[in-house]
Amino acid sequence: MPGVMYQKLIVSVQGCWRKVIIDDLMPFDNEGNLLLPATSMSHELWPMLLTKALLKVAALESVMSYRSFVLE
Numbered sequence: 709m710p711g712v713m714y715q716k717l718i719v720s721v722q723g724c725w726r727k728v729i730i731d732d733l734m735p736f737d738n739e740g741n742l743l744l745p746a747t748s749m750s751h752e753l754w755p756m757l758l759t760k761a762l763l764k765v766a767a768l769e770s771v772m773s774y775r776s777f778v779l780e
Contacts, residue, residue, distance in 0.1 A: 717761045721769075728761040 713732045718725055734756055735743040744756040 715757055717757065719758070719761050719765065721762070721765050726765055728764055730757060730760045730764060732757070 715730055715732060717728050717730065719728060720726075732753070737743055742756070744759045746752070746755055
């Protein structure tokens, strides 16, 4: 997508360091409210980017544990 920037974050999840690549697109609801945590300083993106990275890791781990359960 034109204009979309990607960020690489390295986060620790349950004691394991993970490299996560996310985009900088932020989700909004139908009324234009941001759906991720933010600070009162509008130029700070780190809370939203960190949340997206952690949600991505959690979703991937959920899928992997489900696949492990199904394969057993």
